[in-house]
Amino acid sequence: MKILVGVKRVVDYNVRVRVKPDGSGVALDGVKMSINPFDEIALEEALRIRERGQATEVIAVAIGPEEVQTQLRSALAMGADRAILVKCDAAVEPRDVARTLLAVIGQEGIGLAILGKQAIDDDAGQTGQMLAALWDRPQVSFASKIDIKDGVAVAMREVDSGIETIEVDLPAVITSDLRLNEPRYIKLPDIMKAKKKPLAITDMATLGVSLAPQFKVLKTDAPPQRARGIMVKDVPELVAELKKRGVLS
Amino acid sequence: MSRVLIIADHDGKRLGGGAARCVTAAGKLGAAEIHLAVLASPGGPIAAEAAQITGVSKVLVVERAENAHPLAAVLAPQVVKLAAGYEYVLAASNTFGKDLLPRVAGLLGVGQVSDLMSVEGPHTFKRPIYAGNAIITVESPADVKLVATVRTASFAAAAGGGSAPIEVVGTEAALPAHTRFVSLNAANNDRPELQSAPRVISGGRALGSAENFKIIYALADRIGAAVGASRAAVDAGYVPSDLQVGQTGKIISPALYVAIGISGAIQHLTGIKDARTIVAINKDAEAPIFEVADVGLIGDLFKIVPELTALLG
Ligand SMILES: Cc1cc2nc3c(=O)[nH]c(=O)nc-3n(C[C@H](O)[C@H](O)[C@H](O)COP(=O)(O)OP(=O)(O)OC[C@H]3O[C@@H](n4cnc5c(N)ncnc54)[C@H](O)[C@@H]3O)c2cc1C
Ligand SMILES: Nc1ncnc2c1ncn2[C@@H]1O[C@H](COP(=O)(O)O)[C@@H](O)[C@H]1O
Numbered sequence A: 001m002k003i004l005v006g007v008k009r010v011v012d013y014n015v016r017v018r019v020k021p022d023g024s025g026v027a028l029d030g031v032k033m034s035i036n037p038f039d040e041i042a043l044e045e046a047l048r049i050r051e052r053g054q055a056t057e058v059i060a061v062a063i064g065p066e067e068v069q070t071q072l073r074s075a076l077a078m079g080a081d082r083a084i085l086v087k088c089d090a091a092v093e094p095r096d097v098a099r100t101l102l103a104v105i106g107q108e109g110i111g112l113a114i115l116g117k118q119a120i121d122d123d124a125g126q127t128g129q130m131l132a133a134l135w136d137r138p139q140v141s142f143a144s145k146i147d148i149k150d151g152v153a154v155a156m157r158e159v160d161s162g163i164e165t166i167e168v169d170l171p172a173v174i175t176s177d178l179r180l181n182e183p184r185y186i187k188l189p190d191i192m193k194a195k196k197k198p199l200a201i202t203d204m205a206t207l208g209v210s211l212a213p214q215f216k217v218l219k220t221d222a223p224p225q226r227a228r229g230i231m232v233k234d235v236p237e238l239v240a241e242l243k244k245r246g247v248l249s
Numbered sequence B: 001m002s003r004v005l006i007i008a009d010h011d012g013k014r015l016g017g018g019a020a021r022c023v024t025a026a027g028k029l030g031a032a033e034i035h036l037a038v039l040a041s042p043g044g045p046i047a048a049e050a051a052q053i054t055g056v057s058k059v060l061v062v063e064r065a066e067n068a069h070p071l072a073a074v075l076a077p078q079v080v081k082l083a084a085g086y087e088y089v090l091a092a093s094n095t096f097g098k099d100l101l102p103r104v105a106g107l108l109g110v111g112q113v114s115d116l117m118s119v120e121g122p123h124t125f126k127r128p129i130y131a132g133n134a135i136i137t138v139e140s141p142a143d144v145k146l147v148a149t150v151r152t153a154s155f156a157a158a159a160g161g162g163s164a165p166i167e168v169v170g171t172e173a174a175l176p177a178h179t180r181f182v183s184l185n186a187a188n189n190d191r192p193e194l195q196s197a198p199r200v201i202s203g204g205r206a207l208g209s210a211e212n213f214k215i216i217y218a219l220a221d222r223i224g225a226a227v228g229a230s231r232a233a234v235d236a237g238y239v240p241s242d243l244q245v246g247q248t249g250k251i252i253s254p255a256l257y258v259a260i261g262i263s264g265a266i267q268h269l270t271g272i273k274d275a276r277t278i279v280a281i282n283k284d285a286e287a288p289i290f291e292v293a294d295v296g297l298i299g300d301l302f303k304i305v306p307e308l309t310a311l312l313g
Helices: A037-051 A067-077 A094-108 A128-135 A186-192 A236-244 B019-026 B044-050 B070-081 B093-108 B214-222 B231-235 B302-309
Strands: A002-007 A009-011 A034-035 A055-064 A082-087 A112-117 A138-148 A151-158 A164-171 A170-178 A201-202 A216-221 A230-232 B003-007 B033-040 B058-063 B086-093 B110-116 B119-122 B124-129 B132-139 B147-151 B166-168 B180-185 B201-204 B226-229 B256-260 B277-282 B295-298
Touching: A002 A037, A002 A094, A002 B086, A009 A067, A034 A037, A034 A067, A037 A055, A037 A112, A037 A170, A037 B019, A055 A067, A055 A094, A067 A082, A067 A201, A067 B044, A082 A094, A094 A112, A094 A128, A094 A170, A094 B093, A112 A128, A128 A138, A128 A170, A128 B070, A128 B093, A138 A164, A138 B070, A138 B093, A151 B093, A164 B058, A164 B226, A216 B124, A216 B256, A230 A236, A236 B302, B003 B019, B003 B070, B003 B093, B019 B033, B019 B086, B019 B147, B033 B044, B033 B070, B058 B070, B070 B093, B086 B093, B093 B110, B093 B147, B110 B124, B201 B214, B214 B226, B226 B231, B256 B295, B277 B302
Parallel strands: A002 A055, A002 A112, A055 A082, A082 A201, A112 A170, A138 A170, A230 B295, B003 B033, B003 B086, B033 B058, B058 B166, B086 B147, B110 B147, B201 B226, B201 B256, B256 B277, B277 B295
Antiparallel strands: A009 A034, A138 A151, A151 A164, A164 B180, A216 B132, B119 B124, B124 B132
């Protein structure tokens, strides 16, 4: 079984992004970029499945500009067998990402796709579920545990009411939640080895996909700021303040 | 005039808190009718609750044995059938809606607006990106069915007291057998629900253990509050995952939020921005949580929390 892992290049989660004063977007010049944290978790899970002998190959796939090669090399250093970059300089909506990944799935004969539950830049949380719909296969969103056996995945999902367990036939799409695993660290020799691993570059036209954006972003605003608060010196003062504000009786 | 279809969130027994907030959002679209769909088995009791939300013109109930558990792969083809004749399909941006709606959008061949936070016009919406550090205004073509999840913290729940007609409908949709429910390990729920509680007491990594977290529960119980937590507290196993507040947990809007031993990482703050009053208790005067707190108290939580609990008794 081959596993596809979606890898998105995003602003590192430690960076506090700023909106450009003219409202045309967020300032990205010189900002540290990383693999979307959920995609690292997705990749780690794929590697563990392969290491258990339940998959033959892990393929990291990214849609994005030339620079995404840096993140794909990190994915290879982590342990992916090979990588595919679908070059595209424009911003790609989740629906088009899903359509593109589906084309790769068709070409590669993928048995399991693991994506992140959300990309921390657009916070859309759509691609995995859309891909499963287009592929007409099961989805396990927000997975926190995966067991694979005899063509079936039994998975735990973090839902608002607790932990749900479902069973799906493979092929399927899984999206990773934070507690699925803790991604391994990349060691120096792995970085050297990754340089020799195959990284294929293609584009949407070759895959037979054309971009069809639906939404127009009219402007980008900074969020409203909260008014500056006050400090109290002890517990009685805190209680008095909260009573004054009417939030405690 | 346009029509809105809202897919009601529920736990199989009771209506969830998201539906009434979606109705408020839908009310801003200038639509002629707002219909609420309940896909459940049994559907009756949930539909009866849904019918009481003011602003709902009709409740549609789809009762099929397969709908006993909310599996997106099973519900989505039915929603697609229902969605014919509606310009908008909405659901709450909780795990129910986040799982289901993108699959619906995928089957419909359209995109989705996630976490819709304000309606600027019938086809123009605001939504947060980058953990709420930026807000974008997006426009969708008028002739494309709009699928959106609604950021519940941005909309008050529509009032009760209504009596919308309930219509039982069938969907011919063929349902897949490739996805099967196994079990739900539900959090024990004698406490107020995190997403709708007017008061929330949250603890962070500083609590140090599940045992120590009891002081958070004790304080919460004293004032009838729900309990929340930071990711660090969940990851460390002090509390179950459904208590996580933040970008990748629950987004909440209580009247009172008390963050105890939580540093205030951006991923946490995005979950509490809509709280009316934020209180921070932290021993580090430089903790970023104080930048957003309305009321701050610097000190050791293991001293402050018991004292606070005692004083409120
Ligand atoms: C992709 C991604 C998604 C994430 N999503 C979320 C999310 O949804 N929600 C979330 O919360 N986090 C999320 N995080 C994690 C987030 O970045 C922080 O790591 C996390 O919120 C920190 O939790 P904390 O504040 O409890 O712990 P810490 O940052 O360790 O803070 C502990 C605080 O306790 C204080 N303290 C220590 N001892 C005491 C004492 N005795 N008395 C009083 N104060 C004390 C310290 O001064 C410190 O400020 C996410 C991270 C990533 C990468
Ligand atoms: N441009 C992209 N390239 C590769 N994978 C992507 C891309 N965009 C999204 N994904 C995958 O889809 C997941 C969810 O993204 P989103 O729906 O944008 O929140 C991400 O965690 C990735 O695994």
